[in-house]
Amino acid sequence: MSENHLFGAIRAAIPAPGKALALLADGRTQTYGDALALSARLAGLLVARGVKPGDRVAVQVEKSWPALALYLAAVRAGAVYLPLNTAYTLNEVEYFLTDAEPAVFVCRPQIAQEARALAARVGVACVETLGADGEGSLVDAAAAFPADFADVPRGPQDLGGILYTSGTTGRAKGAMLSHGNLLSNALTLKDAWRFTADDVLIHALPLFHTHGLFVASNIILLSGASMIFRAKFDPREALALMADAGSGATCLMGVPTFYTRLLDQPELTREATARMRLFVSGSAPLLAETHRAFFERTGHAILERYGMTETGMNTSNPYEGERIAGTVGFPLPGVEVRVTDPETGHPLPDGEIGMIEVKGPNVFQGYWRMPEKTRSEFRDGFFITGDLGKIDEKGYVHIVGRGKDLVITGGFNVYPKEVEGEIDAIAGVVESAVIGVAHPDFGEGVTAIVVPVPGAGLTEEQIHRALESRLAKFKQPKRIFFVPELPRNTMGKVQKNILRDTYKDIYRNVA
Ligand code: AMP
Numbered sequence: 320m321s322e323n324h325l326f327g328a329i330r331a332a333i334p335a336p337g338k339a340l341a342l343l344a345d346g347r348t349q350t351y352g353d354a355l356a357l358s359a360r361l362a363g364l365l366v367a368r369g370v371k372p373g374d375r376v377a378v379q380v381e382k383s384w385p386a387l388a389l390y391l392a393a394v395r396a397g398a399v400y401l402p403l404n405t406a407y408t409l410n411e412v413e414y415f416l417t418d419a420e421p422a423v424f425v426c427r428p429q430i431a432q433e434a435r436a437l438a439a440r441v442g443v444a445c446v447e448t449l450g451a452d453g454e455g456s457l458v459d460a461a462a463a464f465p466a467d468f469a470d471v472p473r474g475p476q477d478l479g480g481i482l483y484t485s486g487t488t489g490r491a492k493g494a495m496l497s498h499g500n501l502l503s504n505a506l507t508l509k510d511a512w513r514f515t516a517d518d519v520l521i522h523a524l525p526l527f528h529t530h531g532l533f534v535a536s537n538i539i540l541l542s543g544a545s546m547i548f549r550a551k552f553d554p555r556e557a558l559a560l561m562a563d564a565g566s567g568a569t570c571l572m573g574v575p576t577f578y579t580r581l582l583d584q585p586e587l588t589r590e591a592t593a594r595m596r597l598f599v600s601g602s603a604p605l606l607a608e609t610h611r612a613f614f615e616r617t618g619h620a621i622l623e624r625y626g627m628t629e630t631g632m633n634t635s636n637p638y639e640g641e642r643i644a645g646t647v648g649f650p651l652p653g654v655e656v657r658v659t660d661p662e663t664g665h666p667l668p669d670g671e672i673g674m675i676e677v678k679g680p681n682v683f684q685g686y687w688r689m690p691e692k693t694r695s696e697f698r699d700g701f702f703i704t705g706d707l708g709k710i711d712e713k714g715y716v717h718i719v720g721r722g723k724d725l726v727i728t729g730g731f732n733v734y735p736k737e738v739e740g741e742i743d744a745i746a747g748v749v750e751s752a753v754i755g756v757a758h759p760d761f762g763e764g765v766t767a768i769v770v771p772v773p774g775a776g777l778t779e780e781q782i783h784r785a786l787e788s789r790l791a792k793f794k795q796p797k798r799i800f801f802v803p804e805l806p807r808n809t810m811g812k813v814q815k816n817i818l819r820d821t822y823k824d825i826y827r828n829v830a
Contacts, residue, residue: 673709
């Protein structure tokens with residue numbers, strides 16, 4: 320093993336050192352050569368700070384150019400990159416530092432003092448700071464190190480990253496991703512979505528999640544392409560970039576909320592998006608309605624794909640061929656997808672709803688220091704995703720919801736997505752979330768939280784009536800609540816745990 324498996328491939332894909340990699344908000348352009356130099360300096364610094372191959376480098380910083388270079392530096396130094404959501408409190412960070420035992424923790428300058436005290440307490444030897452504009456000790460200290468670095472050899476099995484799953488219940492688990500996982504998945508996606516050095520991606524996703532870090536950034540790097548690198552998604556700016564021939568923008572990768580926010584802009588038209596070749600959506604379900612509305616306005620069929628922290632991407636709608644709204648497409652090349660009976664684990668025939676399981680070079684190496692948990696989530700080499708779904712007669716995979724979202728009422732299984740689909744089809748409904756709430760008679764009561772169109776004057780009674788003829792009695796919500804919007808996390812996922820908590824006592828006195 321003489322190569323660094325992931326970085327060797329990234330390095331080999333560089334078209335020319337002067338080629339633009341990242342176009343920043345302040346107007347500066349950072350080239351591939353700049354990325355090589357800054358990541359070399361940062362890798363030199365990490366090693367000087369005691370980082371050895373396999374050591375974790377924990378990072379909780381705003382999205383910035385040096386933050387991207389820091390990811391590359393960690394990979395080059397043979398370390399395991401461990402990005403953390405900036406929304407985590409210090410209390411939560413304490414858990415991650417204790418669990419992962421990183422050699423270095425890079426944090427925002429604003430929390431430097433508390434972070435140093437915390438690091439001292441939990442035994443993390445080194446803390447550096449990195450601010451949104453590149454300020455802080457990290458980049459300053461890196462300047463003293465050379466602009467080249469002998470990449471530490473790493474094989475396909477060696478870890479390149481640990482991402483803690485957003486896990487809404489229980490302890491967060493660190494998903495261990497190897498160089499082989501990351502490289503194979505990015506190369507597969509690059510081919511599946513036809514990325515070339517001519518592409519310019521609007522990169523407005525966070526860098527602490529698999530979507531923005533491993534999907535978006537790795538694909539661009541391995542294509543020798545460029546990205547318009549933005550800390551946050553601003554729909555007006557994104558549209559202006561798409562409409563401006565000078566920006567060169569060709570693609571957008573987003574979570575569903577990017578697309579609903581774009582649809583709110585009157586400037587979203589066929590002309591404004593005429594230069595774009597691809598819109599990708601994932602990380603949360605894209606409403607079929609959003610897919611259709613976007614197609615009507617722009618002529619672009621959003622390409623929806625399905626993945627998760629533990630596996631990278633598993634399925635994708637086709638680049639050529641029909642992109643079907645409400646589905647997540649076909650298994651990616653090299654990835655096997657099967658649907659099993661959640662109770663027995665036996666594979667089910669196509670068309671039947673069950674547990675989605677995946678196997679392939681993308682599937683992670685297990686949960687950090689949780690061998691039991693890891694074992695219990697694999698079956699015959701397949702990872703049990705926790706997502707319920709089915710494969711239709713054309714081979715398209717459909718996600719029906721999370722296993723833990725399944726509502727069992729009076730002994731009957733209710734898939735929230737089915738009920739949500741019926742509610743969403745009612746005139747005057749923007750969207751809905753269906754949850755199970757403890758019920759003294761039924762075990763759980765189907766409960767709907769509905770976002771109405773403002774001013775539509777929709778009533779609970781109207782919804783009950785509309786559902787009467789469309790859903791079996793046991794699937795119909797026992798209670799319906801109206802809210803102005805659903806709680807979502809930064810990746811656009813509806814936080815059903817928050818809803819379950821808010822409404823947990825509503826059936827308490829019904830018996
Ligand atoms: P995360 O690990 O945070 O990326 O979350 C992964 C989970 O997001 C998956 O297990 C799915 O439940 C959900 N997910 C990701 N992409 C999609 C999609 N296109 N449609 C429906 N759910 C999705």
